[in-house]
Amino acid sequence: MRATLMYGAGDVRVETVPDPIIQQPTDAIVRVVAGCICGSDLWPYASKPASEHGSRMGHEFVGIVEELGGDVVGLATGDFVIAPFVASDGTCDFCREGLQTSCRHGEHWGSPGDGGQGEFVRVPQAAGTLVVVPAGFDEALIPSLLSLSDVMCTGYHAAKKAHILPGQSVTVIGDGAVGLSAVLSAKLLGAGQVILMGRHQARTDLGRRFGATDVVAERGEEGIAKVKELTGGDGTHVVLEAVGLKSAIETAIAVVRDGGVISRVGAPQFGEVPLGFPEFMRNITLTGGVAPARAYIDELLPLVLDGTIEPGKVFDRTVGFDEVAAGYRAMADREALKVLIRP
Amino acid sequence: MRATLMYGAGDVRVETVPDPIIQQPTDAIVRVVAGCICGSDLWPYASKPASEHGSRMGHEFVGIVEELGGDVVGLATGDFVIAPFVASDGTCDFCREGLQTSCRHGEHWGSPGDGGQGEFVRVPQAAGTLVVVPAGFDEALIPSLLSLSDVMCTGYHAAKKAHILPGQSVTVIGDGAVGLSAVLSAKLLGAGQVILMGRHQARTDLGRRFGATDVVAERGEEGIAKVKELTGGDGTHVVLEAVGLKSAIETAIAVVRDGGVISRVGAPQFGEVPLGFPEFMRNITLTGGVAPARAYIDELLPLVLDGTIEPGKVFDRTVGFDEVAAGYRAMADREALKVLIRP
Numbered sequence: 001m002r003a004t005l006m007y008g009a010g011d012v013r014v015e016t017v018p019d020p021i022i023q024q025p026t027d028a029i030v031r032v033v034a035g036c037i038c039g040s041d042l043w044p045y046a047s048k049p050a051s052e053h054g055s056r057m058g059h060e061f062v063g064i065v066e067e068l069g070g071d072v073v074g075l076a077t078g079d080f081v082i083a084p085f086v087a088s089d090g091t092c093d094f095c096r097e098g099l100q101t102s103c104r105h106g107e108h109w110g111s112p113g114d115g116g117q118g119e120f121v122r123v124p125q126a127a128g129t130l131v132v133v134p135a136g137f138d139e140a141l142i143p144s145l146l147s148l149s150d151v152m153c154t155g156y157h158a159a160k161k162a163h164i165l166p167g168q169s170v171t172v173i174g175d176g177a178v179g180l181s182a183v184l185s186a187k188l189l190g191a192g193q194v195i196l197m198g199r200h201q202a203r204t205d206l207g208r209r210f211g212a213t214d215v216v217a218e219r220g221e222e223g224i225a226k227v228k229e230l231t232g233g234d235g236t237h238v239v240l241e242a243v244g245l246k247s248a249i250e251t252a253i254a255v256v257r258d259g260g261v262i263s264r265v266g267a268p269q270f271g272e273v274p275l276g277f278p279e280f281m282r283n284i285t286l287t288g289g290v291a292p293a294r295a296y297i298d299e300l301l302p303l304v305l306d307g308t309i310e311p312g313k314v315f316d317r318t319v320g321f322d323e324v325a326a327g328y329r330a331m332a333d334r335e336a337l338k339v340l341i342r343p
Numbered sequence: 344m345r346a347t348l349m350y351g352a353g354d355v356r357v358e359t360v361p362d363p364i365i366q367q368p369t370d371a372i373v374r375v376v377a378g379c380i381c382g383s384d385l386w387p388y389a390s391k392p393a394s395e396h397g398s399r400m401g402h403e404f405v406g407i408v409e410e411l412g413g414d415v416v417g418l419a420t421g422d423f424v425i426a427p428f429v430a431s432d433g434t435c436d437f438c439r440e441g442l443q444t445s446c447r448h449g450e451h452w453g454s455p456g457d458g459g460q461g462e463f464v465r466v467p468q469a470a471g472t473l474v475v476v477p478a479g480f481d482e483a484l485i486p487s488l489l490s491l492s493d494v495m496c497t498g499y500h501a502a503k504k505a506h507i508l509p510g511q512s513v514t515v516i517g518d519g520a521v522g523l524s525a526v527l528s529a530k531l532l533g534a535g536q537v538i539l540m541g542r543h544q545a546r547t548d549l550g551r552r553f554g555a556t557d558v559v560a561e562r563g564e565e566g567i568a569k570v571k572e573l574t575g576g577d578g579t580h581v582v583l584e585a586v587g588l589k590s591a592i593e594t595a596i597a598v599v600r601d602g603g604v605i606s607r608v609g610a611p612q613f614g615e616v617p618l619g620f621p622e623f624m625r626n627i628t629l630t631g632g633v634a635p636a637r638a639y640i641d642e643l644l645p646l647v648l649d650g651t652i653e654p655g656k657v658f659d660r661t662v663g664f665d666e667v668a669a670g671y672r673a674m675a676d677r678e679a680l681k682v683l684i685r686p
Contacts, residue, residue: 094601099626102601161628258437258445268623272615280611280632283442285504286618289626 002343003118004324005054009047010332012325013054020114020122025071026089028126030063030081034142035116036315037324037331037339038085038150039176040267045328058117058341059085059109060149062142065130072126080137081130082301083116083123084293085109085150090128098295103128116149117324119343131297135305143312143340144304147181148297151338152311154265155181156300157291158240159189162263166190171227171235171255172212174242175203177314177338178265180210182240184311187211188303195227195236197251203337206313220247227255238263241288246270256284264288315340345686346461347667348397352390353675355668356397363457363465368414369432371469373406373424377485378459379658380667380674380682381428381493382519383610388671401460401684402428402452403492405485408473415469423480424473425644426459426466427636428452428493433471441638446471459492460667462686474640478648486655486683487647490524491640494681495654497608498524499643500634501583502532505606509533514570514578514598515555517585518546520657520681521608523553525583527654530554531646538570538579540594546680549656563590570598581606584631589613599627607631658683 003017020029035058044055065079075081088095088103095103107113107124114121123129133145144152155178164170170186172179175198186194187210196212197219198204204215216226228235235257241248244266252262253274265288275286303309317336319327320343327339346360363372378401387398408422418424431438431446438446450456450467457464466472476488487495498521507513513529515522518541529537530553539555540562541547547558559569571578580603582595587609595605596617608631618629646652660679662670664686673679 097602099602102625161626259440259442264623268619271617271619273618274614275616275618275629276611276614280607282445283504283632283635285628285630287628287630289623292626 001119002321003115004057006044006048006057007054008050009045011050012045012057012328014321014324015054017056017118020120022067022069023122024124025069026125026127027069028065028072028075028123028130029067030061030083030121030123030130031066032061032063032116032119032121032343034146035061035341035343036146037117037327037341039178041328042332043267043269045332055111056113056115056118057110058115060146061116061121062146062149063121064137066120068126074127075130075132080133082133082145082148082297083121083130084153084297086293087124087129088294089125095128098292100292100294101290117341129294131301133301141304143315144310146340147311147314148293148300148304150293151177151314152181152184152300153293153296154178154291155242156185156296158182158242158263158265158288159185161287162238162240162261164189164191164238167192168238169193169231169236170238170240171195171197172240172242173197173248173251174266175200175207176242179242180207180314181311182242182265183207183212184210184309186240188309193231193236195230197223197227200334220251224251224254231257236260240265242266244269249273253279253284258282261285261287265291314338318342344462345664346458347400349387349391349400350397351393352388354393355388355400355671357664357667358397360399360461363463365410365412366465367467368412369468369470370412371408371415371418371466371473372410373404373426373464373466373473374409375404375406375459375462375464375686377489378404378684378686379489380460380670380684382521384671385675386610386612388675398454399456399458399461400453401458403489404459404464405489405492406464407480409463411469417470418473418475423476425476425488425491425640426464426473427496427640429636430467430472431637432468438471441635443635443637444633460684472637474637474644476644484647486658487653489683490654490657491636491643491647493636494520494657495524495527495643496636496639497521497634498585499528499639501525501585501606501608501631502528504630505581505583505604507532507534507581510535511581512536512574512579513581513583514538514540515583515585516540516591516594517609518543518550519585522585523550523657524654525585525608526550526555527553527652529583531652536574536579538573540566540570543677563594567594567597574600578603580604583608585609587612592616596622596627601625604628604630608634657681661685
């Protein structure tokens with residue numbers, strides 16, 4: 001089969017790799033209908049050291065079940081399924097608590113296993129991992145269903161971990177696909193004022209359609225001053241941080257209201273967070289983390305199916321396997337917001 | 344009147360200072376029945392640069408209302424009152440939300456104002472700040488009522504901010520008065536296993552009486568290994584951090600279970616917290632901060648009055664004004680757990 005590999009920064013290739021086979025009775029083989037490129041793929045795309053051995057890429061996909069191991073229950077060949085970005089058994093204590101990212105038998109996609117940017121994927125712990133779309137295959141819903149693999153659930157995780165109360169004010173830092181999903185999620189939970197910090201107008205325009213009431217294009221001290229101005233000097237009850245840079249966390253700390261919550265879903269590119277004495281005196285909470293997407297699909301899928309939300313709008317480009325490398329470039333250059341891949 | 348002043352590290356003196364007078368119509372004058380020395384007073388006692396001008400000390404006291412400004416409602420002269428460790432108006436948005444430490448008219452005790460380690464205190468925002476003991480003066484209850492000024496409410500704040508669920512496992516780091524109050528608070532909220540990390544046996548013995556199920560005397564890597572061993576390798580759902588040193592926060596991060604909460608009430612003696620990528624992948628939450636004691640007194644006072652809890656057991660020494668300096672020394676040398684001062 002064909003699959004995407006990354007050999008180093010800026011070096012992405014689609015090559016022929018072995019077809020996956022059932023290895024464990026709990027496995028499934030899924031034919032990928034659509035995968036995509038994640039903002040988190042851009043970190044290695046910017047900095048991965050060159051290597052002779054490529055890494056299999058992609059952790060988001062929807063597809064059709066082709067084959068099932070003998071122990072898999074609740075799935076049938078032909079099912080149209082969503083794969084959250086971590087495989088989980090669905091039965092351990094962490095899974096039952098809704099923290100499937102800490103599953104005791106959890107596995108991440110990609111090397112040495114298959115990735116979502118390929119034709120087929122061997123899915124470990126298939127019964128716990130895959131979610132069947134009850135309405136079956138629907139071409140028009142592919143982008144929104146695919147967004148439930150990661151970005152929409154990641155934005156929703158940020159909002160849920162912040163325990164947003166109806167009417168509360170929220171700042172979202174970052175106008176990437178996760179940030180925009182966080183805007184949509186904050187509105188779903190009843191947020192009042194939602195301030196989106198981002199400077200790409202096409203993206204912030206989509207943010208407004210998702211529910212942002214204000215957009216702040218400025219960064220750093222200027223951006224902080226603007227959010228303060230929009231909130232009577234206090235900052236917002238909640239900040240959803242969807243970037244992962246230290247500067248974003250520093251902005252979050254500066255714009256959160258006393259007693260407020262910073263919920264982060266941007267993978268941290270730093271080791272320490274400035275939460276010392278001043279933040280202690282202000283009772284600032286830092287929460288969030290990698291999103292257990294599996295925990296939220298059951299809740300969000302009906303809203304996608306009935307048209308309440310359309311998170312798939314974050315995809316603004318679709319490529320075939322011959323254009324995957326160009327898709328990475330376009331996302332890295334901020335020409336594309338999020339790139340969908342059709343094998 | 345006589346009051347305690349600190350002139351520098353190790354230099355505490357009781358001197359004559361001007362009697363307080365009503366300055367604002369929202370003020371009250373309270374005659375101190377009992378004050379005390381706080382663990383947080385030990386930070387300046389260890390490191391404050393010498394100065395010609397002493398700082399007025401003490402932020403915890405109970406006393407009798409002597410005089411009231413014209414605008415004070417809900418209080419009468421002769422009332423026996425508890426003063427939380429920050430003055431607050433009781434009417435602003437932060438006070439109504441239960442975050443009186445961020446009150447828009449909040450004031451801290453001590454220089455240039457009066458402190459709790461003196462004979463009298465001018466109390467700003469008296470109607471919002473002071474809580475009347477409905478049963479009136481009771482000599483036997485003084486220690487427990489005084490603990491509601493700070494330590495018991497601070498331990499309770501840690502437990503409340505962690506949203507401890509019945510049956511959850513909790514580690515408490517620190518066997519000082521706040522740590523022991525955190526143990527008592529965790530049990531009040533229904534915690535199951537409560538592991539107290541501390542190495543002073545008289546204190547950890549009191550911790551067991553307050554509800555600790557396990558005591559870990561080891562520190563650092565050894566202590567971490569012990570907590571892991573007691574929790575099947577996972578760590579506890581909640582960690583209440585009552586020390587304020589970076590090593591304590593590092594221990595907290597190491598012993599908290601994936602998806603768990605670290606709630607800190609030790610005043611941070613550091614600027615940055617190591618909450619980078621590994622902690623992000625584990626979905627660790629950091630919460631807590633300075634405790635709005637006023638928010639919890641209404642809830643805890645009935646439990647003190649009916650004998651459900653006896654948080655005043657943390658006081659193991661009582662001194663008069665002639666022994667305040669010795670009281671500081673005893674606490675700094677860990678000879679006394681917490682020192683009560685009777686003017």
